[in-house]
């Protein structure tokens with residue numbers, strides 16, 4: 001919130017915020033009433049499915065009303081509280097590889113994609129290309145509207161998948177690639193730049209808060225070579241991966257490329273958190289620890 005305000009100031013936007021607490025607002029079901037100068041304003045909130053749980057079970061404690069001069073819109077931010085969940089002290093590390101084709105592939109061998117993500121993406125990409133080529137004013141307007149629709153669609157997919165992942169039994173830590181530094185170089189050759197950067201980050205944010213609500217954590221690993229390295233022998237060849245197939249030139253290991261990557265992410269995380277030379281520590285995660293690491 002504070003970071004956002006600063007960023008807006010840099011852009012020359014002014015934000016005006018009114019803070020509400022339990023004395024100046026009431027929430028009854030989906031109706032929110034805020035005290036304003038001389039009157040009370042009632043809003044009916046349209047709560048998406050994935051927030052219903054928080055909306056109904058958590059303690060509603062405050063709201064902030066802001067006006068953005070830039071977009072000429074009022075925004076209400078709702079603040080909910082809940083007791084800190086008990087930390088899970090047992091469970092395994094699950095490697096999660098993010099992609100656009102399969103939104104999240106796990107080291108358990110699951111490929112998660114929104115049921116019709118791919119068909120949608122193809123259609124959007126096709127339409128966008130056509131509109132961009134056109135370049136007229138109405139084409140630009142339609143392009144803008146479409147990007148909003150596409151974003152909402154991806155957000156729903158990210159919500160569903162992060163919810164499913166966070167609910168997995170027996171998992172304590174979700175290991176993800178740290179894409180902050182190399183996102184552009186590695187990913188965008190194949191993936192669409194515009195959509196991938198925020199979509200991956202969004203999945204990360206959703207998974208983080210949903211996992212934390214269940215007493216779990218999200219950890220990060222260096223993203224280099226996770227897709228080229230063999231998850232069995234850890235040898236790396238740039239030719240190991242061919243589209244969605246992974247075939248190790250050294251040991252012959254075959255797997256789906258995204259699953260192989262997620263296994264590397266899991267192993268890298270375990271290795272990075274295991275003190276070197278600590279056999280006792282390593283034996284806890286024995287099934288996952290690789291014997292050699294050429295990376």
Ligand SMILES: [Zn+2]
Pocket residue numbers: 230231232233234235248249250251252253
């Ligand atoms: Zn191999």
